[in-house]
Amino acid sequence: MRRLDVGLVAYGNPEGITRAVHSLRATMQTDYRILVVVNPHPDENKDASTMAAVAQQLPQGRVEMKRMDTNVGYAGGVNEILRWAETDYIAYSDHDASFNTPGWDERMCRLLDSKHEIGMLFPNGGAAMIPCGEYVEVLWGVGCAWVLTRLAYADVGPFDTQLGHHEEVDYQTRVRLAGYLVASIPEISVSHEAFSSSNPASLERINRGVRAWVDKWAAYFGGKDVNYHSKNVIRHTDWNVHALHMEKFFLMKLGPINMNPETISVDGAEYDLIRVPRPKGYYRDRII
Numbered sequence: 001m002r003r004l005d006v007g008l009v010a011y012g013n014p015e016g017i018t019r020a021v022h023s024l025r026a027t028m029q030t031d032y033r034i035l036v037v038v039n040p041h042p043d044e045n046k047d048a049s050t051m052a053a054v055a056q057q058l059p060q061g062r063v064e065m066k067r068m069d070t071n072v073g074y075a076g077g078v079n080e081i082l083r084w085a086e087t088d089y090i091a092y093s094d095h096d097a098s099f100n101t102p103g104w105d106e107r108m109c110r111l112l113d114s115k116h117e118i119g120m121l122f123p124n125g126g127a128a129m130i131p132c133g134e135y136v137e138v139l140w141g142v143g144c145a146w147v148l149t150r151l152a153y154a155d156v157g158p159f160d161t162q163l164g165h166h167e168e169v170d171y172q173t174r175v176r177l178a179g180y181l182v183a184s185i186p187e188i189s190v191s192h193e194a195f196s197s198s199n200p201a202s203l204e205r206i207n208r209g210v211r212a213w214v215d216k217w218a219a220y221f222g223g224k225d226v227n228y229h230s231k232n233v234i235r236h237t238d239w240n241v242h243a244l245h246m247e248k249f250f251l252m253k254l255g256p257i258n259m260n261p262e263t264i265s266v267d268g269a270e271y272d273l274i275r276v277p278r279p280k281g282y283y284r285d286r287i288i
Contacts, residue, residue, distance in 0.1 A: 005084075009074055009094075010054060011071070014049040015053075018053045020097055025062070030109065032062060040068065075159040076161050078159050082148075089112055089147050107185065108121050108185060119156070119180025120141075120148050120171070121148075122138065122182075126184045134185075135185055136183060136186060142192070143169065164205050164212060165205060165206045166209050166213040176241040261273050
């Protein structure tokens, strides 16, 4: 029987971690192992309740726990899971996510067995979906649940712990830069409470994380002086590996929109004026 390690990062949500583990037990068909990383919570009652909730799962088997000495955050917890896991494919679930599709694990692993071009696979669909038969290629999937191949992990490395949010979106960019596809099986359903991201107290952290994420890649693709606040910042759909995905997506949706573009001459050189879909509002009066 196929073996699969699936990790969860627990932090002050005992009810969520209990539901998440129960959903995995109810839906997984592989010879699975659930790896729970517990980040200490500053609220002693929440911390003790979370530890107790995980401890209750241990006698039933298939669940192992590691408590971190300090709070290493979401990305640090994921990195601990990636180091800890031993299987060819490494699955992840948020502590407030629940799988609804029986056998999701075997189906996702079976697809990865035959589609070696995929480095990271998601349930629930994703952004800018391109149908590819058994799966859809996506610009990115929602980070509440995914399966990563060990080959992709070896090429990409750990999650970036410096961002504070958008870490899984950042990771998908790196997976694509390493030469893999990011894909999804929309028929596999996962429910997500978004306990952490929907908390109003988290909005400042989220906003800082988004800025850090844009700063990182705008500087990478546009030069070190280009950042989130630059007048001519390049947005995520311009980053080269994303732009290539979006080209396929828009050709599928709109057809060949640049078959006969207007040609102009500037300083003796000829250029085609082409139409390029871009996020509304960001590109008025610009040429890119």
